[in-house]
Amino acid sequence: MKILVSEPIAEKGLEKLVQEGATVDLKTSLTRQELLKIIGEYDALIVRSNTKVNEELYQKATQLKVVGRAGNGVDNIDMDGATKRGIIVVNTPDSNSVSACELTIGLLLATCRNIPQHHIRLKGKVWDRSGLKGMELLDKTVGIVGLGRIGSLVATRLKSFGMKIVAYDPYISDSRFQHVGVEKKEKLEDLMRVCDILTVHTPKTEETYGMIGKEQLAVAKKGLTVINCARAGIVNEVALIEALKTKIVARVGIDVPEGEPEPISPLLEYDNVIVTPHAGADTKEAQDNVGVTIAQEVISALRGEMVPNAVNLPTLHTQELAAVKNYLKLGETMGKLYYQLEKEAVEKVEITYRGEVAAMETSVISLAILKGLFEPVLKEKVNYVNASVVAKSRGVVVTESKESEVDSYLTLITVKVISKGKEFTISGTVFGKDDLRIVEINGYEFDVIPMPYMLIAENMDKPGVVGQMGTLLGVAKVNIATMQLGRKLTDNRAMMVLTVDSEVSKETLEFVGGVDGILRVRFVKL
Ligand SMILES: NC(=O)c1ccc[n+]([C@@H]2O[C@H](COP(=O)([O-])OP(=O)(O)OC[C@H]3O[C@@H](n4cnc5c(N)ncnc54)[C@H](O)[C@@H]3O)[C@@H](O)[C@H]2O)c1
Numbered sequence: 001m002k003i004l005v006s007e008p009i010a011e012k013g014l015e016k017l018v019q020e021g022a023t024v025d026l027k028t029s030l031t032r033q034e035l036l037k038i039i040g041e042y043d044a045l046i047v048r049s050n051t052k053v054n055e056e057l058y059q060k061a062t063q064l065k066v067v068g069r070a071g072n073g074v075d076n077i078d079m080d081g082a083t084k085r086g087i088i089v090v091n092t093p094d095s096n097s098v099s100a101c102e103l104t105i106g107l108l109l110a111t112c113r114n115i116p117q118h119h120i121r122l123k124g125k126v127w128d129r130s131g132l133k134g135m136e137l138l139d140k141t142v143g144i145v146g147l148g149r150i151g152s153l154v155a156t157r158l159k160s161f162g163m164k165i166v167a168y169d170p171y172i173s174d175s176r177f178q179h180v181g182v183e184k185k186e187k188l189e190d191l192m193r194v195c196d197i198l199t200v201h202t203p204k205t206e207e208t209y210g211m212i213g214k215e216q217l218a219v220a221k222k223g224l225t226v227i228n229c230a231r232a233g234i235v236n237e238v239a240l241i242e243a244l245k246t247k248i249v250a251r252v253g254i255d256v257p258e259g260e261p262e263p264i265s266p267l268l269e270y271d272n273v274i275v276t277p278h279a280g281a282d283t284k285e286a287q288d289n290v291g292v293t294i295a296q297e298v299i300s301a302l303r304g305e306m307v308p309n310a311v312n313l314p315t316l317h318t319q320e321l322a323a324v325k326n327y328l329k330l331g332e333t334m335g336k337l338y339y340q341l342e343k344e345a346v347e348k349v350e351i352t353y354r355g356e357v358a359a360m361e362t363s364v365i366s367l368a369i370l371k372g373l374f375e376p377v378l379k380e381k382v383n384y385v386n387a388s389v390v391a392k393s394r395g396v397v398v399t400e401s402k403e404s405e406v407d408s409y410l411t412l413i414t415v416k417v418i419s420k421g422k423e424f425t426i427s428g429t430v431f432g433k434d435d436l437r438i439v440e441i442n443g444y445e446f447d448v449i450p451m452p453y454m455l456i457a458e459n460m461d462k463p464g465v466v467g468q469m470g471t472l473l474g475v476a477k478v479n480i481a482t483m484q485l486g487r488k489l490t491d492n493r494a495m496m497v498l499t500v501d502s503e504v505s506k507e508t509l510e511f512v513g514g515v516d517g518i519l520r521v522r523f524v525k526l
């Protein structure tokens, strides 16, 4: 595992990567050209907000499997490009929210009380309070745009100043507004009309970029204070400067000015504009959190495990992930069996979830099944991120259905693979906490614990076949660990599933296949 860290992360995070056996190169002052020259050597890249992870980089990054964003915002990462190539993007969305919230409050207080301006005068040995009258927060209205993680933390803290809080966020439920104790505004303009202080906490997207512009500032109360601790450009800087000139806006506090990391924003020229150089997450606590979390996630992702904060995968919280973990293993195992038993190209995959598993986040289990299905033919080129893209590109139709009830088991997954009119089915279950079992293949019933090496044979249900097979394996020094037989009395046929302790050579397989009554036999590796 070779990992390039292109921006500073906490020592603890670097240590964790090394402890997990990775070779880590910390190179935080590479030029773009230098980065592009060496990126082809690495399995993973860890960045913050200054490294542009885009098409130009992906084209050179021939080994890249994981991009770790040591932080929250992923606006510097081309997500489609990553997904297309099966590159998993992980971030640490919760690890620095408190620090970003506290800087927002800090900027808000500093802005409303002119703290930096006072500081600069006094440092210059000038004792002069004139022209810097501040504004109290008590009884003022703050308008929060984006009531997510940071917006909610800001709301909670500002309540203790005796402020009235209103918020605009069309993408969250009314109950979330109630839970945070904030008045909901249906329209952004309604919020702009009533607030004394505006603070933005949305991600930077096509929709939010410039969302606070000329029109929105035109309806604002005169003397508005604007705080942006989210991303540059969510508040349009040209409109903001115009509003400063016309005194619609009285003060501004900004953590990320346009042009980052170059200090080129025209806002820097205004005395009533306070700026910080994207320092929201720069606390020891946040960086330690972020560093350790991203190290864990990148390692898990490189090992092919499902990660809670994978940005280009269905969102899973840690608890949900713990609940589906064994089903991911089971699904992948079931998927892996198909191309090792059958040679027909897959046309359709029908997945049915029954019982307990039907109540879980099954979309990721379906991805695990597809990953397992295509892995034997595409090797490392398929993973959780691109499994459904791979299926689609191969013309495979995937359907998912759920039934809450199931006979005989508490929980059951059945995968039906359809190709050229033929159907292949496999079912599996999880007993107790983590006891995986394959319980059906093509209508034959078993209770098999999947193991790394297995022999699966179809045979005539007649005396002597099993014995001869055992003898031949013994001669070839292949030790049989377990053996199970499933039979269909209707057609005199049976299926044998053997778990063995070592690989089975082609020659041995041919001998076994030649036994009278063996219809076909396959060696399966899981
Ligand atoms: N300054 C820093 O150092 C720093 C640190 C961490 C995060 N951030 C930034 O802070 C911002 C918020 O982060 P978060 O963790 O709270 O994100 P979040 O995803 O938890 O919350 C964002 C909220 O914005 C809402 N939203 C999206 N589009 C919207 C729109 N058009 N109008 C109104 N609301 C909209 C979403 O519904 C969501 O509730 C992000 O831009 C993030 O990159 C900055």
Ligand SMILES: O=C(O)[C@H](O)COP(=O)(O)O
Residues within 6 Å of the ligand: 048, 049, 050, 070, 071, 072, 073, 074, 096, 278, 280, 281, 282
């Ligand atoms: O999105 C984030 O996590 C913050 O904006 C911090 O960005 P940074 O890691 O570049 O400091």
